[in-house]
Amino acid sequence: MNMETIRHSLSHILASAVLQMFPEAKLGIGPAIENGFYYDFDLPRNLVPEDLKKIEKTMKKIIKDDFLFEKREEDKVRTIQHLEEISQKYKVELAQEIQDPTLSFYDTKHNKRGHVVFSDMCAGPHVDSTKDLRAVGFSLDKISGAYWRGDEKRPMLQRIYGLAFETKEALETFIAQRAEAEKRNHRKLGKSLDLFVFSEKVGPGLPLFTPKGTIIIEELKKRVEKICRQFGFQKVMTPHLAKIDLYQLSGHATKFADELFHVTSAKGHAMVMKPVQCPHQTQIYASRPRSYRDLPIRYMESEKQYRAEKTGEIGGLTRVYAITVEDGHAFCRVDQVKQEAMNMVKIIRDFYTDLGMWGNHWVSLSVRDYANPDKYIGDPGDWDICEAMLAEISEEMGLNAKRCEGEAALYGPKLDFMFKDAMGREVQIPTVQLDFATPKRFDLTYINEEGKPVPPVMVHRAILGSYERFLALLIEHFAGAFPVWLAPVQVKILPIADRHHEYAKTVFDGFNKEDIRVELDDRSESIGKKIREAEMQKIPYMLVIGDKEVESANVSVRSYQEGDMGQLVVDELIQKIRS
Ligand SMILES: [Zn+2]
Numbered sequence: 001m002n003m004e005t006i007r008h009s010l011s012h013i014l015a016s017a018v019l020q021m022f023p024e025a026k027l028g029i030g031p032a033i034e035n036g037f038y039y040d041f042d043l044p045r046n047l048v049p050e051d052l053k054k055i056e057k058t059m060k061k062i063i064k065d066d067f068l069f070e071k072r073e074e075d076k077v078r079t080i081q082h083l084e085e086i087s088q089k090y091k092v093e094l095a096q097e098i099q100d101p102t103l104s105f106y107d108t109k110h111n112k113r114g115h116v117v118f119s120d121m122c123a124g125p126h127v128d129s130t131k132d133l134r135a136v137g138f139s140l141d142k143i144s145g146a147y148w149r150g151d152e153k154r155p156m157l158q159r160i161y162g163l164a165f166e167t168k169e170a171l172e173t174f175i176a177q178r179a180e181a182e183k184r185n186h187r188k189l190g191k192s193l194d195l196f197v198f199s200e201k202v203g204p205g206l207p208l209f210t211p212k213g214t215i216i217i218e219e220l221k222k223r224v225e226k227i228c229r230q231f232g233f234q235k236v237m238t239p240h241l242a243k244i245d246l247y248q249l250s251g252h253a254t255k256f257a258d259e260l261f262h263v264t265s266a267k268g269h270a271m272v273m274k275p276v277q278c279p280h281q282t283q284i285y286a287s288r289p290r291s292y293r294d295l296p297i298r299y300m301e302s303e304k305q306y307r308a309e310k311t312g313e314i315g316g317l318t319r320v321y322a323i324t325v326e327d328g329h330a331f332c333r334v335d336q337v338k339q340e341a342m343n344m345v346k347i348i349r350d351f352y353t354d355l356g357m358w359g360n361h362w363v364s365l366s367v368r369d370y371a372n373p374d375k376y377i378g379d380p381g382d383w384d385i386c387e388a389m390l391a392e393i394s395e396e397m398g399l400n401a402k403r404c405e406g407e408a409a410l411y412g413p414k415l416d417f418m419f420k421d422a423m424g425r426e427v428q429i430p431t432v433q434l435d436f437a438t439p440k441r442f443d444l445t446y447i448n449e450e451g452k453p454v455p456p457v458m459v460h461r462a463i464l465g466s467y468e469r470f471l472a473l474l475i476e477h478f479a480g481a482f483p484v485w486l487a488p489v490q491v492k493i494l495p496i497a498d499r500h501h502e503y504a505k506t507v508f509d510g511f512n513k514e515d516i517r518v519e520l521d522d523r524s525e526s527i528g529k530k531i532r533e534a535e536m537q538k539i540p541y542m543l544v545i546g547d548k549e550v551e552s553a554n555v556s557v558r559s560y561q562e563g564d565m566g567q568l569v570v571d572e573l574i575q576k577i578r579s
């Protein structure tokens with residue numbers, strides 16, 4: 001059975017149960033939504049959570065019984081009259097907007113006794129009978145305020161949200177997963193693990209990374225850049241502002257018209273904060289003549305770019321104004337595209353393997369919409385060659401890419417990687433995109449073997465996208481318990497009493513010398529408290545130091561993942577962390 005029909009039918013039953021509790025209730029609308037349904041009510045008093053329990057009970061009673069959803073057609077004029085009589089003013093408003101002379105109603109009518117407990121003006125569809133809902137898992141979820149028609153000048157109604165799934169088990173699974181997601185929420189963990197903060201004085205959408213958050217970002221950056229260097233990428237740096245002309249040429253001024261930050265100065269400057277990195281990098285390429293022998297040329301950078309997102313959409317790290325983007329491009333000949341794109345796939349593979357996420361993904365080979373060839377930029381012959389190359393890469397590297405027609409960018413085909421996080425959510429981050437348009441727009445050329453200037457192909461690649469969004473994803477994926485190489489603090493040393501401090505300090509220095517991120521908790525707190533706090537911080541290794549350890553010159557190791565590891569020589573642990 002269609003879940004939308006089930007969810008919407010439940011909204012009728014909800015309204016019917018609310019009317020039993022408040023016969024004077026005025027009804028708004030009651031649609032099916034993702035994961036459930038809601039209904040809006042104008043009620044004589046504010047609802048409290050206990051009300052939801054009662055309403056839910058009444059709904060269950062209705063479902064247990066055998067009520068039919070029966071359709072009838074009514075004359076519009078008479079309907080409006082009737083709705084006015086029973087003072088359902090919101091329904092009157094809805095009825096007036098319908099163009100047809102007749103309106104359809106659904107009666108919730110008892111199969112045997114024939115009495116009607118509820119009728120609602122509605123286009124349907126619904127289940128045939130409440131019997132059909134008996135196996136469904138549903139529960140009333142929450143109450144919130146909602147302006148009638150979403151208009152803050154209209155009355156505020158009370159919206160009751162319900163969850164509904166095919167079975168009771170599916171409902172339970174959803175509720176458990178949602179609780180898990182809440183526990184892993186990156187805003188909450190970002191605060192408790194002290195990774196980033198926001199300041200009213202700085203402004204919303206502008207995260208400030210603490211020393212610990214910065215360590216994670218720097219480690220990611222080091223890892224990405226190390227892998228990219230192996231494939232010939234060279235790091236460049238470009239400023240955060242540019243003349244708007246640059247983006248007029250690239251097309252981004254139009255594409256991001258509403259998202260540009262304009263910057264002016266008292267001295268008459270007029271600039272924009274860069275919304276993307278690519279155009280700047282084209283100008284490094286363009287700074288000198290290039291020959292076919294110079295290609296491919298590969299640049300990468302991790303710099304900030306800026307987008308004026310809608311104020312209401314700003315929150316946490318997923319949507320911010322200042323975005324640190326790991327971006328890179330290869331400029332190459334058509335005959336080099338395959339090798340370049342293949343290298344980029346290898347970079348993506350290596351990076352996500354390090355995070356333990358490779359394998360939990362699928363790849364889209366995003367090609368043209370062949371029915372509308374005119375909307376794409378570039379030579380159809382080049383498109384043919386490059387789409388075929390990406391397909392070969394998929395084949396040769398065992399990517400098993402799914403061909404998705406019409407998913408290509410306007411300027412070229414691409415490979416998009418979809419990963420699943422620990423909660424089963426799909427996120428699209430890495431991408432390898434071929435671009436025939438940008439080099440032409442910027443008049444980029446190289447001298448080919450015949451001595452003629454021709455445009456190179458630009459291959460864009462994103463590996464982790466923006467550091468902000470990626471950090472949010474990793475916090476939730478790992479639930480804050482980062483792998484050792486990313487953990488802001490890798491080892492925490494916990495001396496039991498003051499007399500153990502001296503030895504603890506020696507151990508601390510040993511790790512510090514080896515460039516392992518270590519902290520020493522030499523406060524005069526109980527060891528129980530110290531352990532609890534280190535555990536809350538999800539630090540990979542805790543070393544408890546007492547008489548026994550001082551005497552044997554060892555350390556007792558507790559691993560966050562593996563539990564008690566017993567006594568180890570410090571060097572052994574250093575080796576383990578290194579590996
Ligand atoms: Zn309906």
Ligand SMILES: [Zn+2]
Nearest residue numbers: 278329460461
């Ligand atoms: Zn780019």
